[in-house]
Amino acid sequence: MKTALMRHLPILTWGRVYNRTALSNDLMAALIVTIMLIPQSLAYALLAGLPPEAGLYASIAPIMLYAVFGTSRALAVGPVAVVSLMTAAALSNIVEQGTMGYAVAALSLAALSGIILLAMGLFRLGFVANFLSHPVIAGFITASGIIIAASQLKHILGINAEGHNLFELVMSLGEHLPETNWVTAIIGVLATGFLFWVRKGLKPLLKRFGLSDALTGVLVKTGPVVVVAATTISVWAFGLADRGVKIVGAVPQSLPPLTLPSFSPDLLGQLLVPAFLISIIGFVESISVAQTLAAKKRQRIDPDQELIGLGAANVGAALTGGFPVTGGFSRSVVNFDAGAETPAAGAFTAIGLMIAALALTPLIYFLPKATLAATIIVAVLSLVDFSILKRSWDYSKADFSAVLATIVITLGFGVEAGVSAGVGLSILLHLYKSSKPHIAEVGQIAGTEHYRNILRHDVITDPRIVSLRVDESLYFANARYLEDQIQDRVAGDKAVRHVILQCSAINDIDFSALESLEAINSRLHEMNVKLHLSEVKGPVMDRLKRAHFLSELTGEVFLSQFAADRALSKSAVVPGDIEAIEGVTEGTEPANGQA
Amino acid sequence: MKTALMRHLPILTWGRVYNRTALSNDLMAALIVTIMLIPQSLAYALLAGLPPEAGLYASIAPIMLYAVFGTSRALAVGPVAVVSLMTAAALSNIVEQGTMGYAVAALSLAALSGIILLAMGLFRLGFVANFLSHPVIAGFITASGIIIAASQLKHILGINAEGHNLFELVMSLGEHLPETNWVTAIIGVLATGFLFWVRKGLKPLLKRFGLSDALTGVLVKTGPVVVVAATTISVWAFGLADRGVKIVGAVPQSLPPLTLPSFSPDLLGQLLVPAFLISIIGFVESISVAQTLAAKKRQRIDPDQELIGLGAANVGAALTGGFPVTGGFSRSVVNFDAGAETPAAGAFTAIGLMIAALALTPLIYFLPKATLAATIIVAVLSLVDFSILKRSWDYSKADFSAVLATIVITLGFGVEAGVSAGVGLSILLHLYKSSKPHIAEVGQIAGTEHYRNILRHDVITDPRIVSLRVDESLYFANARYLEDQIQDRVAGDKAVRHVILQCSAINDIDFSALESLEAINSRLHEMNVKLHLSEVKGPVMDRLKRAHFLSELTGEVFLSQFAADRALSKSAVVPGDIEAIEGVTEGTEPANGQA
Structure with missing residues (x-):
């Protein structure tokens, strides 16, 4: 009985040995992660087609619930790029973006996804995620990165464009290109360029000035905050909103609201398959980050308990105005590097974000959407990695064809078709290989x-x-x-x-x-x-x-x-x-x- | 070049060494098979929802084409029970039985199935059939046998009843039971009883009279012919058709007509999945019969060439007023036991059936449909074998659950759902087993x-x-x-x-x-x-x-x-x-x- 409780509530294990050193380390990590998460959360809400505050809300309750139920010490849960894209793709077929129904559908998607993850955890069905082979994941993430980047170009240029695959997006961008708002485009291009430079050029520069690695890392991570501040102030100071630059606008100053997902069987039926795919993709992303970080400290991850942790986080998101979340790579690495020792760091981050949601939202009234788009583009382009094509080609033609099919179908027909085709093809190729044994x-x-x-x-x-x-x-x-x-x-x-x-x-x-x-x-x-x-x-x-x-x-x-x-x-x-x-x-x- | 030709035209191999002994053996086998095939062909046409002559036509061109392209020496190609049931199931959702469109759809199904088989043969894709595991096939055939038998009860009772799964059939039979035509029911029950007795009781009896095994075998096989003759004469002599006994009626006296399948993309689209399933099921049934018979004479079967043989046979059926065909178990065994040495026996059988189609059809004017239903019921109930449940349970729970799922879903939701669910479950269980290796x-x-x-x-x-x-x-x-x-x-x-x-x-x-x-x-x-x-x-x-x-x-x-x-x-x-x-x-x- 006690072991079962300890197993399902990992907080009981680390909570009992929590001490002052761990507290100060966790507080420090939380501060850094909070600063990094504010622009990121706003941006991923934009990507998911939701108002910016939804991104903050989706980062608060989920982090806290994961701190109670999750087994990773360093994982940071919240909105991530690929899952946000999948959310947008799933909802756009069903409800119109910007309506009240859209936000409710996002809650419902998070709720369904949370229930699926909890059920998989309770029935120990985590092996289902194994059907996503590495080639499929790699191909899917690369293709998703491209689609996400393309989908954000409209914000950079200040135009309207729609589409859920690369073809539609490019056609739509081409059509609306003449409507480009040049002020927006200048802000967008400058922001994107600056963020790229921070990633690639700033680090060597700071090191040449003799800064320590740790400090360099922190300064690089503050890049998005600097861009957010600079562009917001510019728009406010020069009245650029009147020149057609789209801004975030009024964001309610409040704690995460209590919300309820829809119980319409019709809506839930339509969301079931996307919710399943989101759950699996999110779980795979999260568990591989968690395993990598745990190995560095000889800690253990329990995959079935991770499902419960992520499930609780998603149910939490559904009840507090959020949308589907999972353990993110970049935020978790920052959390780990900043010295987070226990999931309490996550809880402190949540408190930081609550303060932001309560007090700081007026400051982002003039934040241009182009800036958020720039942070998304720079983040996701680092996911794009075509070297998987070469590596899998060298190793096995079967795996190569799974990568290629996943990339091509994701780009051409959207994320759900891409991941389904990749999984189906991997299974077929595996069966084919073993059907003619040596x-x-x-x-x-x-x-x-x-x-x-x-x-x-x-x-x-x-x-x-x-x-x-x-x-x-x-x-x-x-x-x-x-x-x-x-x-x-x-x-x-x-x-x-x-x-x-x-x-x-x-x-x-x-x-x-x-x-x-x-x-x-x-x-x-x-x-x-x-x-x-x-x-x-x-x-x-x-x-x-x-x-x-x-x-x-x-x-x-x-x-x-x-x-x-x-x-x-x-x-x-x-x-x-x-x-x-x-x-x-x-x-x-x-x-x-x-x- | 020459080897390729020999490979794709097996007739060139056996045709060159054909001699008088082989000829007389083949002629004898052809005579026996022809007599057995006449009632069987009519009955399976009835099962497929087609006029009786379609059964004869479907046995002529396909046998000849298989003789040219097939690699088995003893396989007899034509309509078989399970494929006829699948044909009826596929067409009933699309066109109304008895209409001209129904016959054209049957031709189109055979054409599609033929093209699929040919393509699989040319691209050496025969391994696809391996995805049908033994448990799935065994469960599927048992469940199909039950559905077929249930679907024929309406002819035995002289009532109307419809349905493509056991539940629908039983409900429909119960509803129409009060309309039973008692004369028909007496004929049907007597015919069924007699045929069962021929199978189970006659053989021991004849042996007790000291008849040879071979002669016993031949006499037992003539059982259906005796029933056909006796019931036809009774209906004619006592004017039972006026008492409500449904008869076969006028059948055109002609050679197989030249026909064309439909080229409507709409229709072909709807038939594609059923055609694929029919191809795979038919191929699996045919190849296992062929392998079993070939082993008895140390002969070789080339699975890819078999696909071509069966594909040609189905295209032939489509062009000559038939419907989907494959290598049948019972007719092939009869052919083999009767001493067929080469596919020429099949060609002679085709000639025998042509003569029947030209000359004998007036004789079956008064043949009651109840008699044909009786021959179907007796034939398919021998396919029903629930021992697979016990055997698979003893061996492996995973295989057992695949059998059970296939049987239950076939009975409850029809043949296509059953076979698809069985294949899907087998693959999932296999992946699950190997996902947690020892x-x-x-x-x-x-x-x-x-x-x-x-x-x-x-x-x-x-x-x-x-x-x-x-x-x-x-x-x-x-x-x-x-x-x-x-x-x-x-x-x-x-x-x-x-x-x-x-x-x-x-x-x-x-x-x-x-x-x-x-x-x-x-x-x-x-x-x-x-x-x-x-x-x-x-x-x-x-x-x-x-x-x-x-x-x-x-x-x-x-x-x-x-x-x-x-x-x-x-x-x-x-x-x-x-x-x-x-x-x-x-x-x-x-x-x-x-x-």
Whole structure:
């Protein structure tokens, strides 16, 4: 009982040993993260199609709930780029942006996503996330980064443009380009350029001035705050809002409101699939950040408990005016680097953001949307990494095609189609690969008890015996292939009397494969050939025994391939008996009796 | 060029050695099969919702085309029960039965199915059929048999009833039961009873009279012909058609007509998925019959060429007034047992059926539909086999649940839903199983170079070394699980300095797993632990080399687990050195430092 409570409430573990050092470290980290999160939260709300305050709200309750339920010490939960994009994509098909219904739908999406994550955590279904292969994730994030950047260009240029894939976005941008507001464009381009320079050029510069790494890091992170302040003041001072620069405007000064998601079955039905995809993508992003940071301090992450932590965070977001959230990469790394020791740092960050929501919102009245767009563009372009194409091409063409398909379909048809196609293709390619397993005909290496591929090694074989090693577990996708291969090998070769399957690489035999083995056994029997097995693993053997296959087997089960060969053939040679070897090899032509 | 031609036209192979013995054997087999096929063809046309002559037409051109392109010597192609049911199910949603459009849609379905099969054959995509696992096929055929039998009860009772799943059928039969035509019901019940008796009771009886097995077999097969003759004559002689007995009626006396499928993109679009499912199910049924019969004579079946043979047969059916066909089990076995030596037997059967279509159709004017329904019911109930539930339950709960889901969903929601759900569930269960592979921590068995599971064997371990054997190929579905397991094992155990992955059971490492290995490597590095690999298979090693993973690896790659242990630990003991063993075991507590 107590262990279960400790397991599901990690706060009970770290809370009991919390001390003054941890407190001061956590407070310091919280201050840095708060400053960084303010512009980021506003920007991701913009990306999700919501009013800017929603971004602040989505960062407060979720952080606190994760601090109670999550297992990572350094993870910072809140709105992130890809999930915000997916939110916008999911909602735009259903409700119109800017309406009250849109905000309610965003709450509902967060609620659904939270319930899905909680359910997956309680039923320990975290393995579902494993179906997202690395190539699919890498391709998806790169493509999403491009779409996000393209979607923000309209704010940089001060025009209207719509679209949920690259094609639509580019067409729409092209159409509206003549309406560009030049004041907005100047602010946007300058802000973007400055932020890029902060990322790439400022760091070496500061280091040349002899600043410490830590200080350099902090200064670089304040780049967005500087841009926000500078552009807000410019717009206010020069009255640029009257020159057509779109600004954030009035943001309510309040704590996160209590909100309720919609209970309309119709709306929830439409949001179910997007909520599922958002949950999975968010979980994968979050868990890999958490694992990476935990490893640095030899800490443990419990994936099932992480699902509960993220689920609670999303339900929290739904009840406090937010939208779907997850553990973000950049904010978590900042939190970790700033010295956060426990999830209490997250709680302090939440308090910082509450103060911002209460007191600082009037200051961002004149903040241009172009500035927020610039911070988004600079953040997401660092996610774009086409090197995955080259690396996967070098490693495996199957993985490469999964990457390429994910990128192309995400760019061309949007995020949901892209990730679904990527997952589907990965599964198909995996099944395809294992559906034609490597099957080696093996023979004895003279002087040893080893059996190796007859095509690669100089081995001793007996024309009456065919020994096959299957380098794959046997299951439905390859069972029939094995039938075909054995029939092909034996049908034309009248000399064959025994087939030995060396099962050393077979980790499992499912029911389909069992039926295939039975079919192989009885078909070989029709040809007057016996089927034997060797080197069957313990768990596989237990199964076969239960199925009575062994009583039908025309041959025997041998402990080793050598034992099988020795029992069935006079040509199997005990190591060292060199005369016998020479006597035999003469008589053993490669038994390849294809007509 | 010549080989390619021989490969794609198997007739060139057997045709050149055709002789008089083969001819007389083939003619005899053709006679028997023709007699058996006449009632069967009419009945399956009825099942597919088509006029009876369509069954004859669907048996003529397809048999001939398969004789040219197919690789099985004994396979008999034509309408079969399950495919006819699927045809009816596919068409009923789109066009009304009995209309001209229905027949055209059936042609189009055959054409699409033929094109799909041809394409799969040309692009060697036969592996797609492997996704239909044995449990799914067994469950599907059993459930289809029940639905087919239920769907024929209306003909036995002389009432109207509709439905494409068991629930609908039973409800509809119950509703119309009061309308039962008693004359029809008597004919139907007697015919069904007689046919069952022929199957079960006649054979032992004839044998008791001392008849040979062969003759017994032939007499049993003529059962349907006897019933057809007896009921037809009764209906004619006693004028039962006027008493409400539904009869086949006028059937055109003609050779198969030349027909064209529809080219409406709308219709073809609707038929695409059903055509795909029909192709796959038909191919699987056909290839397993072909393999079984080929094995008896040590002949070879080329699955890709079989696709071409079946594809040609279906295109032929589409052009000659037929509907989707495949290699049938019962007719092929009869053909084989009757001594058919080459596909020429099929061609002769086609000629026999042509004569029947030209000359014999007036004789079946008074044939009651109830008789045809009786032959269908008796044929399909032999397909129903619930023992698969017991057998799969005993063997594996995962396979059992695939069987159960397929049966329940086929019965409850129809054939397409059933087979799709079965395939989907099989794939998910397979991925789930391999997503949590068996990972054993291993240690050295004293006095040997063998390393076994520390939980099952008394082994020597070194607290500074964790040796893990993963019993599964590494790919996206289990890559992250491995990350978690290693992190869990190492994070809490401060003594660990080395992790060795014993890769003997790893047949493949995909790109996701490679990234996971990289993550494991760098996370272990953060914990000041080195990662080593041992017993990496050749092809896996080649891949890893290409990926530069080996240059990042903090540890080494060892040829054997023993070599790794020996290099890293002073406690790895050379076999025979018994003193050393004793000196070490004292110091090696199970290194299970979980907090």
